[in-house]
Amino acid sequence: MRGTRLELRPGALAHNARRARALAGGARVFAMVKANGYGHGLGLAARALAHQVDGLGVALMEEAQALRHLGLAHPLLVAEGFFDADELALAARLHAEVVVHSPWQVDLLVAQPRPVGVWLKVNTGMNRLGMAPDLARAQAARLRGLKGVRLLGVMSHFACADAADDTRTASQLALARALATELRVPLSAANSAALIRYPDARADRVRPGIMLYGSSPFAWRAAADLDLRPTQRFSARLIAINPVQAGDSVGYGATWTADGPGRVGVVAVGYGDGYPRHAPNGTPVAVNGHRTRLAGRVSMDMLTVDLNGIDARVGDEVELWGDVVGADEVAAACGTISYELFCQITARPVRVINESTV
Template identity: 50%
Template sequence: MRDTWLTLNPHALTQNLAVLRAHHPQSKLLAMVKADAYGHGVAQVAPLLATQVDAFGVAFLEEALALRAQGINTPIAVLEGVFTAAELAAARTAQLSLAVHSPEQVALLQAAPAGEPLTVWLKLNTGMNRLGFRPADALKVWHQLHRLPLVNSIHVMTHFARADELTCPQTELQWGRFCAVRDAIALAQREPVITSVANSAAILAWPQTQTEWMRPGIALYGSSPFADQCAEHFGLQAVMTLHSRIIAVHELSAGDEVGYGATWVADAATRIAVVAIGYGDGYPRHARNGTPVLVNGHRCALVGRVSMDMITVDLGAVAAKPSDEVVLWGEGLPADEVAQAAGTISYELFCRLTPRVRRVPPSLSSPSHV
């Protein structure tokens, strides 16, 4: 049986939550579980987090409804909002809060029938230039929303474009623009505004952005949002470990070529392990020669081009045989390091994993080879 699987460490998840709360101790925590909990498996992650966080954040309605169908009663914010009357009705029934980032979404709320009111997140475009109202229009939109019986509370949010670049002035500029709108709305409603701005990078490196809500993503799962700072520097621990097994071992002589296109040639006699994972499982096809892999706890190097179902690893002096375990990233091998070697980011490593990778429930240990 081909054996490629993913395990989750719930203790690491709790540790990462503690790290994030220590950075923004006055903030509530909106845990981002979009994209199947960043590839970790929302069916496994959401129950682990449900009693430890204040709310969940998802990208779109179907992700929120899947959580409700799973029995999750924690508050949920839909950060792209909804786009049709049917979606709005479903969101109200499921008691979701919704981002509002466009005139069309304001009109949708204005046309909605009376009934269950909801909380909206007025999204500002302070410099990301992706979603949101420009600061000059924000107060007008707030007044439009404030007049609607359907809206029982208006929170305000924005998203930083370059918070992972610690010397870049963009974050301070966005923060200043956001604060100006926040203060204008607070004056209009004669009470403080509930806000959210801090993503993982801002939580860890921009303390001035602490507001009522933080919304961590990648840091929650134990990876660093910064290219030049490792997760361990912040006390973050890997939640996901991706495992596979050796299915063959070959002796090579100097000059032997490996894989499609012969992108690696042995410069001395060595042993090559063939591992049962490839880009069909979500392992990055563009991973370069030398990308680290753990074989029986020892670091080895990926060699040759990644295939759909297999990779090849130079064992060197490491003792290994078919059925031995291999770790592609996770415990003992940071995903950030693998991502850097593969020319990508850990977000993509996690999110690209396919259904071929077996998800092991967090309460179980790694399966034995069958």
């Protein structure tokens, strides 16, 4: 057996959800489980989180449908709403709350009113999805005239709540709050970063995602400092150890060269498993619990690590991320975020569910 595995920890997911719940105060908590539970597996993530929260959030109607097929009866929020009339009908059957972000969705509802709860998405400065306040106000009036349609709240999304030099969240929140107050409906705006950082942004409903999966939303603050626990541990085994001399280079493109005699370990994991190919030389890994670094370019089935000063044998375990090396550290070395690392793990690593580690 190759031994390349992704250990998943339901207890840590539940712990992190309790952290979100504690921070939320009186606000309802909807745990975001879109994109296959941020790569952890939709069913595993949803079941581990569901008991600690008030509802679950997904991006797509088929994700909501999958949750119902898994037997989850919780309130569901579909953050991109329905894409067409069939999905609108499906939302009603699934009892899923939908986000309405554009007038064309209201047109569909006017053409065929369905008994659905709607969160009206207002653009407050993210300039991605959502309507400007005036347009949103006009669409709210149309929605309120429709039989069976319930306007549940105003929703917005922050562009920079995770940024060290954030100057935008306050004005985004003020705009969203003004509309919710005017329409006399609840407000939902906070993602993980805002939930942790801005008590005022918690409003009536929060939508944490990444913090539930044990990562920090902030580049300058480690997950452990926020009392978040790793929910996954990605590991593989050493399958060869090669001596190198000064001047020997390793791997495709010869991007790493030994500056003296040493040993390089070959690890049975690569981008075919979802480890990022663009991870540069120096990206941290841990061999037998000791930190070291990538040496050479990541290939499809293998990567290579510097074993200088490390006691290691063929068959020993290498942690790609998890307990010793944080996923956030690897992400930072790769110029990305742990969200992407988690979502990109392929079906190839063996999934092992660890019920005992929290």
